[in-house]
Amino acid sequence: MSNVLKISLRNLSRQKKRSFLLGGAIAFGVLIITLLNSFTAGITDNVKENFSGIFGGHIFVSGSVVTSSGKVVTVIRNDALVEKALEPVKGYIRSVHKRSKVMAELIFASRTFIQRIDGVDWNEEGFLDSIPIVSGKLSGTVGDLKATLKGKGGRQAIILPVSTAERLGIQVGESLLARFSTVTGQRNVGEFVLVATVRDQETFGISNGFANIEYLNELLGLSDGEYQSLNIYLKNMEDIDFVAASIYRKLKSEALVEPRLNMDEPAAGKDGEPSPSRRRAMASLMGGSFFGNSVPEPWKGTKYSVVTLNDLLSSVKDMVKVLNTVGFVIFMILLGITMVGITNSFRMTIRERTREIGTMRAIGMQRRGVRNILLMEAFFIALTGALIGLLLAGVAMLILGSIPFGSSFLWIFLHKGKITFSLVPLDVAINLAVLLLLSMLAAWGPARKASRLEPAEALRTEF
Amino acid sequence: MAIVELENVTKIYPLGKTEVVAVKGVSFSITRGDFISIAGPSGSGKTTILNMIGCIDVPTEGTVKIAGRITSELNDREITNLRHDVIGFIFQSFNLIPVLNVYENIEFPLLLGKDSLRGREKEEWIQFLMEEVGLSEWRNHKPAELSGGQRQRVAIARALVTKPQIVLADEPTANLDSETGEAIIELMKKMNSDLGTTFIFSTHDPTIVEIADHIIRLRDGKIIENYRKADREAEGKKMRADADAEVSGR
Ligand SMILES: Nc1ncnc2c1ncn2[C@@H]1O[C@H](COP(=O)(O)OP(=O)(O)OP(=O)(O)O)[C@@H](O)[C@H]1O
Ligand SMILES: [Mg+2]
Numbered sequence: 001m002s003n004v005l006k007i008s009l010r011n012l013s014r015q016k017k018r019s020f021l022l023g024g025a026i027a028f029g030v031l032i033i034t035l036l037n038s039f040t041a042g043i044t045d046n047v048k049e050n051f052s053g054i055f056g057g058h059i060f061v062s063g064s065v066v067t068s069s070g071k072v073v074t075v076i077r078n079d080a081l082v083e084k085a086l087e088p089v090k091g092y093i094r095s096v097h098k099r100s101k102v103m104a105e106l107i108f109a110s111r112t113f114i115q116r117i118d119g120v121d122w123n124e125e126g127f128l129d130s131i132p133i134v135s136g137k138l139s140g141t142v143g144d145l146k147a148t149l150k151g152k153g154g155r156q157a158i159i160l161p162v163s164t165a166e167r168l169g170i171q172v173g174e175s176l177l178a179r180f181s182t183v184t185g186q187r188n189v190g191e192f193v194l195v196a197t198v199r200d201q202e203t204f205g206i207s208n209g210f211a212n213i214e215y216l217n218e219l220l221g222l223s224d225g226e227y228q229s230l231n232i233y234l235k236n237m238e239d240i241d242f243v244a245a246s247i248y249r250k251l252k253s254e255a256l257v258e259p260r261l262n263m264d265e266p267a268a269g270k271d272g273e274p275s276p277s278r279r280r281a282m283a284s285l286m287g288g289s290f291f292g293n294s295v296p297e298p299w300k301g302t303k304y305s306v307v308t309l310n311d312l313l314s315s316v317k318d319m320v321k322v323l324n325t326v327g328f329v330i331f332m333i334l335l336g337i338t339m340v341g342i343t344n345s346f347r348m349t350i351r352e353r354t355r356e357i358g359t360m361r362a363i364g365m366q367r368r369g370v371r372n373i374l375l376m377e378a379f380f381i382a383l384t385g386a387l388i389g390l391l392l393a394g395v396a397m398l399i400l401g402s403i404p405f406g407s408s409f410l411w412i413f414l415h416k417g418k419i420t421f422s423l424v425p426l427d428v429a430i431n432l433a434v435l436l437l438l439s440m441l442a443a444w445g446p447a448r449k450a451s452r453l454e455p456a457e458a459l460r461t462e463f
Numbered sequence: 464m465a466i467v468e469l470e471n472v473t474k475i476y477p478l479g480k481t482e483v484v485a486v487k488g489v490s491f492s493i494t495r496g497d498f499i500s501i502a503g504p505s506g507s508g509k510t511t512i513l514n515m516i517g518c519i520d521v522p523t524e525g526t527v528k529i530a531g532r533i534t535s536e537l538n539d540r541e542i543t544n545l546r547h548d549v550i551g552f553i554f555q556s557f558n559l560i561p562v563l564n565v566y567e568n569i570e571f572p573l574l575l576g577k578d579s580l581r582g583r584e585k586e587e588w589i590q591f592l593m594e595e596v597g598l599s600e601w602r603n604h605k606p607a608e609l610s611g612g613q614r615q616r617v618a619i620a621r622a623l624v625t626k627p628q629i630v631l632a633d634e635p636t637a638n639l640d641s642e643t644g645e646a647i648i649e650l651m652k653k654m655n656s657d658l659g660t661t662f663i664f665s666t667h668d669p670t671i672v673e674i675a676d677h678i679i680r681l682r683d684g685k686i687i688e689n690y691r692k693a694d695r696e697a698e699g700k701k702m703r704a705d706a707d708a709e710v711s712g713r
Contacts, residue, residue: 002574003571003574003575006563006567007560007562007563010562010563011562014561014562355556355558356558356560356561358519358558359552359554359558359560360560360571361519361543362517362519362546362552363546363547363552363571363572363575363621364543364544364546364547364548364572364575364576364625365543365575366540366543366575367539367540367543369575454519454520455519456514456519456520459519459554459558
């Protein structure tokens with residue numbers, strides 16, 4: 001083992017108090033930043049996961065057609081092209097679901113409310129588990145619900161957000177009417193029975209009801225094999241952007257495609273209004289009739305649109321960015337304090353070790369050697385502190401991750417009612433690099449000063 | 464052959480607004496392999512002279528030549544190398560590295576050099592030195608676990624490990640009782656004759672001064688006496704012979 005390394009390592013245990021305090025401060029900083037980073041990463045994942053349950057997918061491909069009367073309807077009549085576009089990325093896809101959606105005017109007693117309704121296959125695997133069903137006075141348990149939906153009651157069943165049900169004043173088991181435009185632009189009305197309510201996501205401007213796709217398609221005037229949106233679940237949410245881009249490119253080479261959302265564009269413009277491309281994305285996801293039926297420039301055939309969960313979650317992203325920034329600022333403040341601590345304690349160290357440094361220099365150690373001993377001490381204190389901090393963060397994650405939060409309004413951030421943490425290796429690596437660099441920087445001044453001590457002077461020092 | 468040559472060396476230290484002349488116009492040379500004592504009362508300039516010979520300080524005026532090189536002409540890296548290669552240090556307060564054990568302390572200077580001993584050869588050499596200074600059984604002990612005399616023995620072994628031409632010892636016995644001190648000087652003397660290393664030590668203890676072959680006495684930064692015993696004995700013999708001749712001539 002190199003001389004310098006050996007001495008600096010042993011000096012760590014020689015100055016236990018110093019190592020302990022500095023290492024402890026660093027460990028604390030690393031603990032906080034790691035927890036925060038993993039927390040926000042976990043939140044992002046959970047929000048995506050939960051939203052993908054609400055929207056019923058990760059990537060959504062929809063089509064719009066201009067009718068002879070000049071109206072736009074959302075429909076995919078022939079999905080050969082879409083299937084072809086999915087072919088190259090088949091390996092990434094977990095499942096694909098054909099869905100219809102509609103902006104319906106719900107009518108109960110004398111009250112009305114506009115609600116987005118997704119047509120789903122009640123038997124679709126995992127569907128009921130993916131939506132936040134509210135149990136209690138408004139609805140039966142999931143077990144009952146499954147039986148209800150599978151049976152005869154499934155055809156006209158509807159599931160609505162709690163707030164919508166409250167606005168309408170409707171109870172589970174009661175019937176309501178839904179009025180909307182068909183794909184040919186006619187008005188149509190259907191009768192539904194409320195079977196359950198789901199927790200609201202209104203905070204994020206998203207609120208979704210669910211109805212039987214077969215019944216909805218009939219009401220919409222869609223024939224067999226026609227649908228409005230292809231909802232794609234991926235095996236791994238990390239691949240969303242990549243897969244969506246691939247599908248988009250493929251579609252674009254053969255058909256009209258709505259331009260993709262510019263990811264760098266802010267969610268809202270300066271006046272707080274959604275930007276045009278985001279509005280377009282939202283519209284295509286919400287159903288064609290959402291923003292009215294007027295078309296500035298009509299087109300021929302089907303115009304496709306590819307929207308992803310990521311496109312829609314920019315507000316979550318902004319929040320995560322804020323949290324991460326706050327975390328980083330805290331980390332930097334802690335680091336700043338630690339750096340001052342390192343600089344001061346190393347100054348003291350050098351004073352205490354002046355004669356030792358003089359001895360080493362007299363015996364033939366170059367300046368560089370003296371400096372490196374001290375830099376290495378700082379390095380190892382920081383490294384050990386960081387590793388302990390990471391370890392503590394791991395323990396804290398295990399503990400915090402096991403606390404059940406029940407059914408709180410925070411559900412959208414949670415996974416099965418619990419906080420989850422997701423350790424992002426790149427974040428950890430960056431934090432460690434910054435930490436090690438700054439620690440050595442803090443020790444640099446004293447180390448340099450130590451290396452420049454005159455040996456004769458240093459040896460004269462009494463201590 | 465002279466391994467150390469001081470020529471008209473003056474060392475002035477600034478002290479606040481005034482200055483202290485620690486050494487005034489000193490000249491002497493030291494023969495390789497000698498056992499030299501620099502004697503004088505406190506403040507007479509012993510440490511100052513040893514520091515200049517040891518290349519950890521340079522003269523204000525005059526030149527110090529070590530192994531043929533003028534120390535004031537070297538930069539820090541060169542002079543550090545010169546110290547490492549040519550000089551061994553023994554300090555009054557031992558100055559061992561507290562975090563290293565006996566073996567590691569002795570080994571330390573070897574790890575600083577570029578073409579030092581390695582592997583088995585190195586271990587055998589350190590083992591030999593530990594036996595010479597009588598500390599083989601203390602190999603794994605830290606300095607804090609040793610007595611003063613033992614620490615100074617480690618320091619002697621450390622000073623010799625690079626096989627330097629000169630070993631400097633500034634009052635090596637000052638922190639030891641007189642018996643232990645004498646034993647230390649005896650050990651140094653033994654190493655001097657076994658290895659042929661030049662030893663220069665300072666002291667103000669008159670009984671120890673006499674062990675040296677070459678004695679330099681200082682007072683107030685000046686040499687008041689400088690002689691080699693061998694020369695003086697030869698001189699004495701000559702004087703006696705002259706006297707005898709005179710007597711017999713009568
Ligand atoms: N760095 C320094 N700054 C100022 N004055 C110094 C310095 N070093 C030595 N002196 C002065 O120079 C003179 C000689 O000092 P030096 O240490 O060489 O004497 P010494 O013979 O070693 O004394 P002692 O036996 O006490 O160790 C003293 O008057 C001392 O005060
Ligand atoms: Mg002295």
